[in-house]
Amino acid sequence: MKIVIIGTGYVGLVSAVCFSELGHDVCGVDIDEEKVKKLQQGISPIYEPELEELLKRNLEAGRVTFTTNLEEALPDAQVVFSAVPTPPNKDFSADLKAVFIVAESVAKYTEGDIVFVNKSTVPVGTGTKCEEAITKTLKERGVDFKIPVVSNPEFLREGHAIPDTMQPDRIVVGINENGWARKVMEELYVPLTRVSKPIVWMSRESSEIVKYASNGFLANKISFANMLSELCEATGGNIRDVTKGMGMDDRIGPRFLHSGIGYGGSCFPKDVKALIALSRETGVDLPLIQATHDINQHQRKRYFQKLLDALPKNATVGLWGLSFKPRTDDMREAPSLDLIPLLLDAGHTVQAHDPVAMENAKSIITDGVDWKDSAMAAAENADAVILLTEWDEFRGIDLSRLKLTMKGNDLFDGRNIYDPAEAKEAGLTYHGIGIS
Ligand SMILES: NC(=O)c1ccc[n+]([C@@H]2O[C@H](COP(=O)([O-])OP(=O)(O)OC[C@H]3O[C@@H](n4cnc5c(N)ncnc54)[C@H](O)[C@@H]3O)[C@@H](O)[C@H]2O)c1
Numbered sequence: 197m198k199i200v201i202i203g204t205g206y207v208g209l210v211s212a213v214c215f216s217e218l219g220h221d222v223c224g225v226d227i228d229e230e231k232v233k234k235l236q237q238g239i240s241p242i243y244e245p246e247l248e249e250l251l252k253r254n255l256e257a258g259r260v261t262f263t264t265n266l267e268e269a270l271p272d273a274q275v276v277f278s279a280v281p282t283p284p285n286k287d288f289s290a291d292l293k294a295v296f297i298v299a300e301s302v303a304k305y306t307e308g309d310i311v312f313v314n315k316s317t318v319p320v321g322t323g324t325k326c327e328e329a330i331t332k333t334l335k336e337r338g339v340d341f342k343i344p345v346v347s348n349p350e351f352l353r354e355g356h357a358i359p360d361t362m363q364p365d366r367i368v369v370g371i372n373e374n375g376w377a378r379k380v381m382e383e384l385y386v387p388l389t390r391v392s393k394p395i396v397w398m399s400r401e402s403s404e405i406v407k408y409a410s411n412g413f414l415a416n417k418i419s420f421a422n423m424l425s426e427l428c429e430a431t432g433g434n435i436r437d438v439t440k441g442m443g444m445d446d447r448i449g450p451r452f453l454h455s456g457i458g459y460g461g462s463c464f465p466k467d468v469k470a471l472i473a474l475s476r477e478t479g480v481d482l483p484l485i486q487a488t489h490d491i492n493q494h495q496r497k498r499y500f501q502k503l504l505d506a507l508p509k510n511a512t513v514g515l516w517g518l519s520f521k522p523r524t525d526d527m528r529e530a531p532s533l534d535l536i537p538l539l540l541d542a543g544h545t546v547q548a549h550d551p552v553a554m555e556n557a558k559s560i561i562t563d564g565v566d567w568k569d570s571a572m573a574a575a576e577n578a579d580a581v582i583l584l585t586e587w588d589e590f591r592g593i594d595l596s597r598l599k600l601t602m603k604g605n606d607l608f609d610g611r612n613i614y615d616p617a618e619a620k621e622a623g624l625t626y627h628g629i630g631i632s
Pocket residue numbers: 202203204205206207208225226227228231279280281282294297298315316317318350351352353354462463
C-alpha cells in the first residue's frame with residue numbers, strides 16, 4: 197500500500213521507516229529542507245536506537261522516499277498520515293495550526309480518494325474540525341473526493357520507538373464510519389494484526405481522548421510518587437521502599453512509579469497542559485490533571501532550590517544528562533533547560549555532559565556552559581555534581597573516583613539511581629529525592 201507521512205520528526209520518521217520495513221511503499225514529507233536532504237542520504241536527523249539502520253535499509257530497497265513536495269507525494273497514495281507537531285500555546289491549549297494546514301493541503305492537492313489519519317496528539321473534536329476544513333477546500337476546488345478523517349494516536353516512547361512501533365501493545369483506531377476507510381486501516385495494519393497485535397476500534401472522539409488519558413494517567417503516576425517523596429522526607433520514610441512496596445501489588449504495578457525531578461519531554465508536559473486547557477474549554481473539572489501539573493512544577497523547583505542552597509558562592513557544578521530522558525537527544529522540556537539558567541544567573545559555573553544530546557543542547561544554550569566529553573570531566577573540581585538524566589553510563593560511575601575528581605562532596609541524584617550508603621562510604625554527601 198502507498199502511504200504518505202507528513203512530518204518526519206520523532207513520530208513521523210519512525211512511522212515511515214517502520215511501515216516501509218513492514219513492506220509498504222512510504223513517502224515522508226517535511227517542510228524542513230535540511231532534514232529531507234539528510235533523510236534522502238540515509239542520515240537520521242534525530243538520535244533513536246536502530247533508526248538509522250532501518251532508514252538506510254529501506255532507502256536502499258526503494259520502499260521509503262522523502263520530499264518537501266506534498267503534491268508530488270500524494271498520487272496513488274491510499275493513506276496520508278499527519279505527524280506534525282502540536283506544541284502548547286501560552287494558555288496551555290494545543291497549537292493545531294500545522295494540523296489544519298496539512299489537512300487543507302491534502303484536500304487541495306489530492307487527485308483521488310484518500311484516508312486522512314491524525315497521528316499527532318490532538319484534543320477531542322479536532323478530527324471533526326479537520327473534516328470541516330477538508331470539505332470546505334474540496335468544495336472550493338469543485339471536486340468531491342472522499343477524504344474521511346481517522347484518529348490513530350501514537351504511543352511510542354522515545355528511546356524505544358522502533359520496538360514500540362513494530363510490536364505495539366495495541367493499535368487504537370478511531371473512526372466514525374464503517375466502510376472503505378476502515379478496510380484501508382485494516383489492510384494497512386495487516387502486517388501487525390497477523391502477528392496478533394490488536395486493533396482497538398472506537399469512535400474518533402474516544403480515540404482522541406485515549407491518547408491524552410494515557411499520558412495524563414502516566415504523568416499522574418509520576419506525580420503521585422513525587423507527592424509522596426515530600427512526605428517521606430518530612431517523616432523519615434524512603435520513597436524507593438514505598439514505591440517498591442506499592443508497585444509489587446499487580447493492581448498498581450511498578451512502572452512510572454518513581455520519584456525524581458519530575459517528568460519532562462515533548463509529550464507529558466504538553467498533553468497534561470492540553471487537558472487543563474480542555475477542562476477550561478469544556479467546563480468539565482479535571483482536578484487530578486491540574487494536581488499532576490502542579491506537583492511536577494513544585495517537585496522540580498524544590499529540588500533545584502536545595503541544590504542552590506547547598507552551593508558556595510561562585511561554585512562549579514558538574515551536570516550529568518541534558519536530554520529529558522535517556523536514549524534520546526530530545527531536549528524539549530528537559531529539566532536541564534530549567535536548571536542551567538538558574539545556576540548561571542546565580543553566578544555559578546556549569547560543566548555539562550550528555551552522551552548524545554550535547555549538540556542539541558548547544559544549539560539551545562548558546563552561552564555560558566562548559567561542555568565536557570565525559571562524566572568525569574564534567575565532575576572535575578566541581579563543588580557539586582547533579583544527575584538529571586539516568587543514562588546507563590552514569591549508573592556505573594565509581595563513586596570513590598568521583599569523590600577524588602570533585603573539589604566538594606555534594607552529589608545530587610535527581611533520579612534516585614545511586615545507593616545512599618555507597619555514596620556516603622565514598623565520602624560524598626548524598627542528596628536523593630524522598631530519602632530522609
Ligand atoms: N515524540 C514523541 O515521543 C511522541 C509520541 C507520541 C505522540 N507524539 C505526537 O506526535 C506529534 C509529532 O511529534 P514529534 O515529536 O514527532 O514532533 P517533531 O517536532 O519531532 O516533528 C514534527 C515534524 O513535522 C514537520 N512539520 C511541521 N509542520 C509541517 C508541515 N506543515 N508540513 C510538513 N511537515 C511539517 C517538522 O519540520 C518536523 O520535522 C505531536 O502531536 C506529538 O504530541 C509524539
